[in-house]
Amino acid sequence: MAFQSVSHPTIGTVRQALPQKNTLARRDNRVAVACPPVKPLNFKSKYHIRQQVHVQAAAGLRAGDLGENAGESFFPTSDTEVAVNGEEIPTEPPFRIGHGWDIHRMESKEIAGQGCVIGGVLIPDFEHNGVIMGTVAHSDGDVLYHSTTDAILGALGLPDIGQLFPDNDPRWDGANSEQFMDEAVRLMELRGYRIMNVDVTLILQKPRVAAHKAAMKENVVRILHTIPARVNIKARTHEKVDSIGESRSLSCHCMVMMERS
Ligand SMILES: [Zn+2]
Numbered sequence: 001m002a003f004q005s006v007s008h009p010t011i012g013t014v015r016q017a018l019p020q021k022n023t024l025a026r027r028d029n030r031v032a033v034a035c036p037p038v039k040p041l042n043f044k045s046k047y048h049i050r051q052q053v054h055v056q057a058a059a060g061l062r063a064g065d066l067g068e069n070a071g072e073s074f075f076p077t078s079d080t081e082v083a084v085n086g087e088e089i090p091t092e093p094p095f096r097i098g099h100g101w102d103i104h105r106m107e108s109k110e111i112a113g114q115g116c117v118i119g120g121v122l123i124p125d126f127e128h129n130g131v132i133m134g135t136v137a138h139s140d141g142d143v144l145y146h147s148t149t150d151a152i153l154g155a156l157g158l159p160d161i162g163q164l165f166p167d168n169d170p171r172w173d174g175a176n177s178e179q180f181m182d183e184a185v186r187l188m189e190l191r192g193y194r195i196m197n198v199d200v201t202l203i204l205q206k207p208r209v210a211a212h213k214a215a216m217k218e219n220v221v222r223i224l225h226t227i228p229a230r231v232n233i234k235a236r237t238h239e240k241v242d243s244i245g246e247s248r249s250l251s252c253h254c255m256v257m258m259e260r261s
Pocket residue numbers: 102103104137141142143146
């Protein structure tokens with residue numbers, strides 16, 4: 001596979017896999033992907049149509065995107081599609097809803113190799129059974145950011161966070177998960193949507209997060225390009241049962257609604 005070095009505003013210089021087919025080199029060193037001819041709308045072709053690259057969206061690719069896996073390649077390619085009953089239905093409804101869920105294992109900070117980041121807040125060291133704990137993850141393991149990213153991607157009908165940012169990709173080793181949210185927001189805005197409201201439920205026994213919820217909310221409001229009145233973050237325990245309740249893991253649910261902007 002061919003690679004090129006590209007500069008990314010938050011990640012720095014990275015090696016990006018070049019799409020192997022239909023690649024056109026552009027003068028500004030970005031990569032445009034030629035759109036294959038659109039097949040007629042029918043049941044068999046729907047999957048293929050979703051895989052085709054939307055030429056307009058591809059023009060919006062920024063350096064550092066995931067090349068052939070860029071989220072844009074999964075955008076609808078037409079304004080309407082025909083349902084089984086023959087009804088022509090818009091591909092982009094006025095509202096979309098998405099759900100995201102994430103869980104990460106917790107181990108000693110020494111084994112995890114990092115502390116605990118939730119909602120972009122580095123939680124001060126906390127102990128469980130006399131051991132300082134950390135989150136086990138390829139990235140920073142931010143369950144709040146990961147579930148919110150997945151909720152946005154899910155609402156848009158796009159591949160999930162693990163597909164867009166594979167955990168075997170060295171680029172995301174210890175990564176600040178804000179860049180995953182940034183990418184989901186970029187895709188949302190490219191599709192013509194904005195956040196209607198977000199409701200987050202953290203489920204964890206430790207650490208205690210009450211004192212950090214305001215800072216987490218401030219981060220989410222900023223990254224989602226929205227306002228405080230549209231974001232809610234709440235937290236509860238797992239009643240000391242199962243892995244979450246025994247502080248061996250922590251998890252988060254997120255619901256997102258978006259509206260045409
Ligand atoms: Zn995660």
